[in-house]
Amino acid sequence: MLGPLTFVIDSQITFVIMALMRNDDAIHKALRIAGSQVALARLAGVTQPAVHRWIKGVGHPSLLAALKIEAATSGEIRHQDLCAHIFDRNGNNP
Template structure:
């Protein structure tokens, strides 16, 4: 398992893959001096360049800027209305409320 690297280390890795500060500057559409400043000041890659650098170097946006692109661990599943199998065990009052909600969502009157 790879240890988590800092955003600055990810920038250094992208720089290695690109081959030079000038090459990374061309990818980002900035001057080589701008890239030099990022490296010398141990800064993070500016947000507007993250996706271009990821596409060109393969260094993940999650590593380059975890503050903007966090790794999502769990997706919330969508909520479904009860099926016919559930109707027998749900109280009638709950079924009526859900039916009215579905009617409103479909654009019909709940009356």
């Protein structure tokens, strides 16, 4: 999944880079499903500016917001991917 970023030697840095990539992919997929930042915010129980921060990579969804998005998308978007800064790629909390 990392492709050209595989030169990263430190496993902690690798984890962070992979988490950011998964988080970004999941947020954009959730946005496509919801149709707009406002609609995604309603699904997640947050404000539109919060969703905007997630998209820009400034913040992350809370676990509660991620669980709400997972439920609203019938599991198409996994909370582990939205909270990739907490969970590894297998869905475990390292």
